[in-house]
Each structure stands twice: as structure tokens, then as C-alpha cells.
Amino acid sequence: MLTRPQQKRARRGQDLYFIQMAMTGDIKIGRSGDVEARLRELQVGSPHKLRIIIHLPNQGHLERQMHQHLDRHRLRVGKGEWFREECLPDLPIPIYEELDLESIDWWKRGNRWR
Numbered sequence: 001m002l003t004r005p006q007q008k009r010a011r012r013g014q015d016l017y018f019i020q021m022a023m024t025g026d027i028k029i030g031r032s033g034d035v036e037a038r039l040r041e042l043q044v045g046s047p048h049k050l051r052i053i054i055h056l057p058n059q060g061h062l063e064r065q066m067h068q069h070l071d072r073h074r075l076r077v078g079k080g081e082w083f084r085e086e087c088l089p090d091l092p093i094p095i096y097e098e099l100d101l102e103s104i105d106w107w108k109r110g111n112r113w114r
Contacts, residue, residue: 016062018054025085031060054098
């Protein structure tokens with residue numbers, strides 16, 4: 001049986017998420033046991049509106065692989081979890097298909113989440 005701290009650590013990176021910043025289109029790729037809470041934490045430190053554009057339950061183990069795969073789109077060379085919006089077409093197809101392109105207008109810079 002796991003102790004309470006061990007349980008918390010086990011849940012910490014359970015889900016993979018992609019969070020996008022409205023003004024710039026930049027995308028944070030990370031993992032969390034509570035993606036909505038993580039969004040709220042990030043929003044506190046962001047001057048621009050953020051929203052979750054992809055949430056993949058139980059896929060947190062893919063975070064490092066996504067960072068490596070999209071490395072050329074990274075905002076800070078060699079480190080950091082923020083990537084340029086242009087990384088989206090380079091996502092692996094199963095992850096890219098999680099974007100609901102019919103109902104999300106994230107690609108229209110002039111109409112971002114008013």
C-alpha cells in the first residue's frame with residue numbers, strides 16, 4: 001500500500017496536456033494528475049488567457065517524447081515546455097486528431113477567445 005505522498009507523486013504526471021496562450025498561440029506541453037488545477041496555476045502567472053486544447057488521460061508518460069519530437073519548435077532552445085503554435089501540424093497523428101478543428105478557432109489570431 002502506498003503512503004499518501006507516494007500516491008500524490010504517482011498521480012502527479014498521469015495525464016498529458018497541451019495548453020495554449022490566447023495572445024501568442026504558444027503551447028505548453030506538460031503532465032499533471034489534475035489538468036484543470038494545473039491550468040488555474042498557470043493562469044495566475046500569465047497575463048493572457050490560457051485554455052486546454054488537448055487533454056489525454058493516462059498519457060503523461062509521453063511528455064518527454066513530445067518535447068523531443070517537437071524540439072525544433074521550442075521557444076527556449078534546449079529547455080522549457082513552451083512551443084510555438086506551428087508545432088501542431090507536427091504532432092503525431094493520434095494526438096493531432098484530438099484537436100477539434102470544427103469547433104475550436106484557435107488558429108484565427110484575430111478572434112482568440114473573446
